[in-house]
Amino acid sequence: MTIHTQPAAIGLPERLFIGGESVAGQGETFTVINPGTEAVVAKVAGASAAQVEAAIAAARQAYDSGVWSDLPALERAEALRRLMAYLFSQRERLVDLAVREAGCPISSGTMHAQVSTPLQHGLDVIDLFLKLPEFEENPIPFNERITARGGAIQSLRRYLPVGVVAAISAYNFPFYTNLWKVLPALITGNCVVLRPSPLTPLSALIFGEAAEAAGLPPGVLNVIAEAGAAGGVTLSTHPDVDMVAFTGSTAVGKQVMVQGADTMKRLQLELGGKSAQIYLLDAVAGAAAAAAQVCFAHAGQGCALGTRIFVPEADKAQAMEAMAAILARARIGDPADPETTVGPVVSAAQRDRCQRYVDLAVEAGARVVCGGKRPAGPDKGFYFEPTILDTPDNKNPAAQDEIFGPVVSVIGYGDLDHLVEMANDSEFGLSGYVNGKDIKQAIAVASRIRTGTININGGLLSAYASSGGWKSSGVGRERGVEGLRVYQQIQAMNIQGA
Known part of the structure; x- marks a missing residue:
């Protein structure tokens, strides 16, 4: 597919994106430090508690209205390809941020995984999802397919979005981990609140620009940043959030599990490793x-x-x-x-x-x-x-x-x-x-x-092969079919002829 890029945005991203609008943060201002030089990269006005609530409310309203989840998959894919086109146009900017906020050497082979790989994966995940069925047949035996009156029963698995997803990402590969939460969640019909690590928030703020450029309906994708962890706690406890996708340490992942327990949230956690x-x-x-x-x-x-x-x-x-x-x-x-x-x-x-x-x-x-x-x-x-x-x-x-x-x-x-x-x-x-x-x-x-x-x-x-942790390395999978299905609910649909 040909990507038609748009002119690159000028300067560092600095604004939050809530309810379809680019807004200044009203919370604590925090500093992003270049780990290679200790120079100040940016000062970011973080989200206030009220803005975190507003982002959740915007996502909830967008999901419940069906403005995104009720769209045919091909229409969601078209909108997300526009979002990816914008991100492709920001490649040089994303590389610069991987150097300055994450400290990745510009000539390192790892830089490919910081920017180029996730850009390609964004397109791949859209294509992969479009190949997946919305319905699948349950393998019930033939004798159970016939009713006592001689009628026929069909049993299906139907895949539906989970709802509102809180995406909480890590600092080491920020653009990569942001994308591998946002794109699968959105293509499957969910609405998202993205909250990046306070150490590397800038590449996440570009997603707000991309959502605006792509013309996503208000509330479908919201992007907040914060100095501390209060917003992250709100996202993992709030009753209007249906799922938390988190990448980070095992210690924090365990806290997320506890915080999400009262509201029985779906979890996808990629945590620590000692491979x-x-x-x-x-x-x-x-x-x-x-x-x-x-x-x-x-x-x-x-x-x-x-x-x-x-x-x-x-x-x-x-x-x-x-x-x-x-x-x-x-x-x-x-x-x-x-x-x-x-x-x-x-x-x-x-x-x-x-x-x-x-x-x-x-x-x-x-x-x-x-x-x-x-x-x-x-x-x-x-x-x-x-x-x-x-x-x-x-x-x-x-x-x-x-x-x-x-x-x-x-x-x-x-x-x-x-x-x-x-x-x-x-x-x-x-x-x-x-x-x-x-x-x-x-x-x-x-x-x-x-x-x-x-x-x-x-x-x-x-993008076609999943990964995920066992034991204290997490729950759920990212990438591949499983990394899409984790953002979906299964509904069993049993149909008898009238």
Whole structure:
């Protein structure tokens, strides 16, 4: 499909979008900081409590009126393609924001996932939804299809929107996580209130511009920002909100579950991870790149990254030496510099968390192979050195807890049973990686790993394949058919001939 772009908007986005109108925030003003330079990127007037209520009310009224949910799917798709056309026209602006508010290095391969991938996924999810049936036959046996009087019964599953969706997104891939809540929710007929992380609100505000440019009916998409968490709490407790889609930490995800319980909200939660990156004996040479795959990927700020690296015990020392040699070539610096390969973490608090976990790991018996501290330079910015921990066992704090920074634990294993036992010894179950030349063996090991996604000799980031967490990594799925159906209710429809 050809995308007809519109002229790019000028300047930073700064206004909220409520009930079809671009409005100034009436709540607390907060500052967005460039994590690479500590410079002020923007000052955002956040939503007041009244504006949060107004956004929910606008979404509720729009949904209940049927102005969006009653539209034929093709008409919703046409409107959302206009929304995507606007977002495509803002690509350079979105890249700039990924650098300045999220701290992603501009030349990093991760930048593709920040902007280009979600832009394509937005179109793909529209196309995918249009291929899904609104009704499906229930597989009842033939004898139940005939009534006692000889009439026929048909039993169907009908898919309907959930209603009003609160979309609460994360800071590490802000545009990506915003889009992967807004687009599936809207194409399935829901109305949305989008509330981004206070650390990275600017790319979310562009969605308000896009909704206006696309001519979405008032209230169908609302975008608010805030300094704290009060609005997020309101969204996850309010009786007029039917569903919460949240990406963030497991600790906050548990709070969202509790907050939504009284009103029995539908939940889609993508939470923390501590994924195993496994190298079988016949593929251990590939482990040399394992630490770089984490640390060079947005400074390790990815919930699905393989931060626990498992190698055969006999090969551990050599593997860590090879990993450290690659990390020694890292260029730490301003994410706007094309030469930078490792940028900052998002905040001073997150940098301090990295240091705290390195210290805890060492206290518990780990050894710092390389990194392990704040670098000598740059003077400004929230940087932490790419770090390899020689971790004696999987019980170490650095192997059990999500750090969310450029820190990996390398763990040796004996036989495959020992490997699988350690890989599964985690409260998390978001993703995992198995590398092996013997494909049958690699699949056999992968099949034993308890995680929502398992990648064998590579990975896939597609709008057509879902992902989702097991255990403390969340509930529900994103992307794929399941990532659309999670925004729909099932109604059983049983029909007898008159």
